[in-house]
Amino acid sequence: MFRRHIPHQLAGLLDGELPLAEKKRVEDHLAVCGLCREEREQVRMGMSMLKHLPPAQAPDAIWNAIESAWPEQQQRSVAWFRQWFGQWLPAYAVLAVAAVAGIAYWTMVHRHERLWEVVEIHGSPGGGQEPIRKVAGVGPGDWIETDASSSARITVGQIGSVDVGPNARLRVVTTSPLEHRLTLERGEIHAKISAPPRLFFVETASATAEDLGCEYSLKTDVQGLGLLQVTLGWVSFQWKGIESLVPAGASCRTRPHEGPGVPYFDDAPEELRNALENLATEKFAGSSLDTILRVARVRDTLTLWHLLSRAGVPDRARIYDRMAALTPVPADVSRDKVLELDAKTLTRWKEALAWTW
Amino acid sequence: MLRLGILSLVAAMLACAEGFTFVIGSPVASQQFQFKAATFVFRTDGCGDVGTQQVSATAEGVLKGERQSVALKVIPGSKPGIYAVFQTWPTEGQWIVNLKGTCGNASAGAIVPMGPKGFIRESAKFFPHPATESEIENALKPLMTGGKK
Numbered sequence: 001m002f003r004r005h006i007p008h009q010l011a012g013l014l015d016g017e018l019p020l021a022e023k024k025r026v027e028d029h030l031a032v033c034g035l036c037r038e039e040r041e042q043v044r045m046g047m048s049m050l051k052h053l054p055p056a057q058a059p060d061a062i063w064n065a066i067e068s069a070w071p072e073q074q075q076r077s078v079a080w081f082r083q084w085f086g087q088w089l090p091a092y093a094v095l096a097v098a099a100v101a102g103i104a105y106w107t108m109v110h111r112h113e114r115l116w117e118v119v120e121i122h123g124s125p126g127g128g129q130e131p132i133r134k135v136a137g138v139g140p141g142d143w144i145e146t147d148a149s150s151s152a153r154i155t156v157g158q159i160g161s162v163d164v165g166p167n168a169r170l171r172v173v174t175t176s177p178l179e180h181r182l183t184l185e186r187g188e189i190h191a192k193i194s195a196p197p198r199l200f201f202v203e204t205a206s207a208t209a210e211d212l213g214c215e216y217s218l219k220t221d222v223q224g225l226g227l228l229q230v231t232l233g234w235v236s237f238q239w240k241g242i243e244s245l246v247p248a249g250a251s252c253r254t255r256p257h258e259g260p261g262v263p264y265f266d267d268a269p270e271e272l273r274n275a276l277e278n279l280a281t282e283k284f285a286g287s288s289l290d291t292i293l294r295v296a297r298v299r300d301t302l303t304l305w306h307l308l309s310r311a312g313v314p315d316r317a318r319i320y321d322r323m324a325a326l327t328p329v330p331a332d333v334s335r336d337k338v339l340e341l342d343a344k345t346l347t348r349w350k351e352a353l354a355w356t357w
Numbered sequence: 358m359l360r361l362g363i364l365s366l367v368a369a370m371l372a373c374a375e376g377f378t379f380v381i382g383s384p385v386a387s388q389q390f391q392f393k394a395a396t397f398v399f400r401t402d403g404c405g406d407v408g409t410q411q412v413s414a415t416a417e418g419v420l421k422g423e424r425q426s427v428a429l430k431v432i433p434g435s436k437p438g439i440y441a442v443f444q445t446w447p448t449e450g451q452w453i454v455n456l457k458g459t460c461g462n463a464s465a466g467a468i469v470p471m472g473p474k475g476f477i478r479e480s481a482k483f484f485p486h487p488a489t490e491s492e493i494e495n496a497l498k499p500l501m502t503g504g505k506k
Contacts, residue, residue, distance in 0.1 A: 197390055213390020233393035234385055247385035248393070355382035355400075 006036055007137065010043045115157035115175040123150035123166075138172050145169045146187070156180050159195035165219075173203070188219035197234075207254040210236040214248070224256040229266070237263075244306060245350070247357055255280065262306045265357070271295045276303065284315055293322045301326060301353045309341055316341075327356055376403035377410075377463040378483055379456050381476065387441060389434050395441035396454075397469065397476040398434070404460035407438040412458040414442055416471075417493050419501055420450030429454065451500035457487040468496045 009026045012018045018026060030037050116138045123146075138144060138154065144164060146152060152164045157180060164170065168187020174180060181201040193200045193211045200211040206224030209216065214233030220226030228237055229251045237244040237252050239259025246252045252263040261280055264273055275291035282288050289311070296304055304323050308316055320338050323329070330352045337345035380400050387398040404410045414429040427446045434440060446452055454476070456467040466484040470477045482488075482496065 213393055215393075232384075233390055248383065351388060354386040354388070355380055357383060357385060 006030075006033075007039060010036070010040050014040070014043060115177070115180070116172060117155050118144065118152050119155050119161075120153035121150065122152070123147075140172055140175055142172045143169065144172070156191075156193070156200060159199060160191065160193035162192075163190040165189065184218060184220055186220060186222045188217060190217045191215065204254065206256050206258065207237050207239045207260045210238060212236055212245075216246075220254070224254065226254045228252045228254065228260075247302065247354070249357075250302060253277075253280070262303055262310065264303045265299055268300055268303070269295045269297070272300060272303070284311055289315060289318070293318060296322065296326065298326050298356050302357050305346070305350055305353060308338065308346065313339060323353075327353065377458070377460045377465050378402050378485070379458065379465055379467040381467065381469055381478065381481055383475075384441065387434050387436075387439050389436075389439075389441075392432070392434065392441040394443070395432075396444045396471070398439060398441045399456060399467070399469075400439045401458055401460065401465070404438070404463070406460070410438070410458060410460040412440060412456065414457070415455050416446035416452050417455050417497065418446060418450045418452035419497060420447055425450070451497060453493065453496045453500070455488050455493060468493060470496060470500055472500075 006026050006029050009018060009022065013023060013026050030040060118136050118138060144152065144154065146164055146166050146168050148166050151166055154162045154164065156162055157175065157177065159180065162182070165188040168189065169185045170187070170189065171183045171185065173183055178199070179201070180199060181203065183203045185205075189202065191200065191202065191211070192215045193213070195211075195213070197212040198210060202209045202218055204218070204220040204224055204226050205222065206220070206226065207228075209218055209228055212234035214230060214235050216228060216230040216232075216235050218226065218228050228235060228246055230246045230248050232248050234248075235246045237246055237254065237260040239254070242259045244252045244260040244263050246263045249267070250263045250265045253261045255261065258280070262276055264276055272292055272295045275288040275295075278286065279288040279292065289307075292300075292303065292307070301323050304319050304326075307319050311319060316339055320335060324335075329335075330349065333345055333349045333352070338349065378401070380402055382398050382400075384392045384395040384398055387395075392398055401407070401410055401412065412431055414431050416427040416429055418425050418427075425446075429442060429445060432441045432443065442454055452471045454469040454471065456465075456469065458465045464486055466487040468482045468484075468488050470480045480496075480499075482492070484492070488496075
């Protein structure tokens with residue numbers, strides 16, 4: 001089910017203007033939503049400030065200066081205006097200043113919290129609850145949950161959107177302009193991010209997907225068994241020092257207590273994909289690596305490049321030799337440096353190999 | 358002496374642009390997030406002075422039986438010598454992208470066929486000269502045959 005926030009009903013609630021049923025619904029929501037309770041206090045404070053502002057008289061010198069500067073006809077208008085509104089004008093001015101200050105304060109306090117919104121909802125939440133039809137802001141600490149018959153779209157500030165599939169549960173962690181982060185407990189999301197890299201993160205139980213300017217789908221169960229599929233750009237898939245760089249057209253599995261596996265292109269030979277699956281359990285002890293090396297195409301150097309840093313030295317040498325046989329090694333990439341897992345050399349090689357991916 | 362000087366200069370120019378050619382790749386190769394939605398990216402190899410090179414591209418195709426040509430804007434990347442091509446030609450019909458480049462006196466050309474899932478790397482052709490009209494027509498033929506299937 002979705003949590004439906006009630007920002008537009010708060011002023012009515014405090015003024016006692018809500019119908020009874022609506023009042024009960026809003027109060028029920030406030031009982032379970034810290035974000036809305038905090039917002040209610042902000043609204044209450046603003047209304048209280050306005051009620052306690054004292055009326056004040058403007059000095060005559062102000063009016064004299066205004067009248068002397070205007071032509072006679074306009075002075076008559078000013079006199080009329082002053083007669084009718086003059087005595088309240090200072091109070092209105094104070095109110096206006098207070099309102100502007102209140103809005104500025106509210107905006108400052110809530111700026112980071114209001115960056116995300118649920119903007120589209122399909123189906124209805126389960127459990128016999130009222131279907132949700134309105135958009136709602138979501139902030140840090142909020143959970144978004146869909147049942148078997150519902151899905152939702154969330155805007156992630158100004159940088160993109162996340163489609164939440166059925167039976168998903170996720171929590172908003174951070175909505176700062178410098179970092180947007182959510183935890184996907186279970187289910188599937190599809191993220192489209194148009195911002196510069198490293199602004200959007202999705203955590204699962206066994207890996208964190210870091211956006212490097214991309215579009216991708218990510219699904220997981222509560223234990224952390226999951227799959228990342230990238231359709232545009234790159235995603236960095238990480239866990240405890242392990243990193244898999246997954247480009248468009250490739251996928252990467254993640255497993256509980258192991259983190260992200262080795263990425264592979266979706267059009268890779270089935271034999272390679274099966275062998276990669278077995279390798280994860282064999283830990284290089286069986287014949288799966290032989291199969292991978294045998295059937296790998298030029299494009300599968302994506303998989304081989306990742307295997308370099310996960311294999312022991314003897315296997316690493318075999319992997320290097322197969323890669324060198326598949327595609328020319330750049331002059332500034334030496335075998336020794338690769339076998340030492342020199343980070344600069346591996347990055348240089350990856351950048352060259354990416355022209356074949 | 359003058360002849361020797363001229364020969365040396367010509368030799369230096371040729372060496373500078375030795376093996377001048379195009380290399381094509383998927384958008385991820387550019388390592389630039391702004392290019393992630395490009396149709397493909399390409400770079401030049403073998404040009405000693407990347408600042409002097411010039412590249413251009415056109416989409417050549419057949420749409421509803423009519424031969425068409427669309428000038429393309431080639432977007433330079435943040436790294437010198439890397440460019441992106443975005444699709445501005447019609448989604449219908451059969452198309453190739455014709456790349457042309459010069460580096461000093463050297464020139465290069467490439468024909469990159471387009472398929473329903475993007476560029477067809479395996480069918481791309483590279484030339485030490487701009488592709489001729491007949492080379493373009495020959496590249497379009499198999500696409501048109503495939504399109505009728």
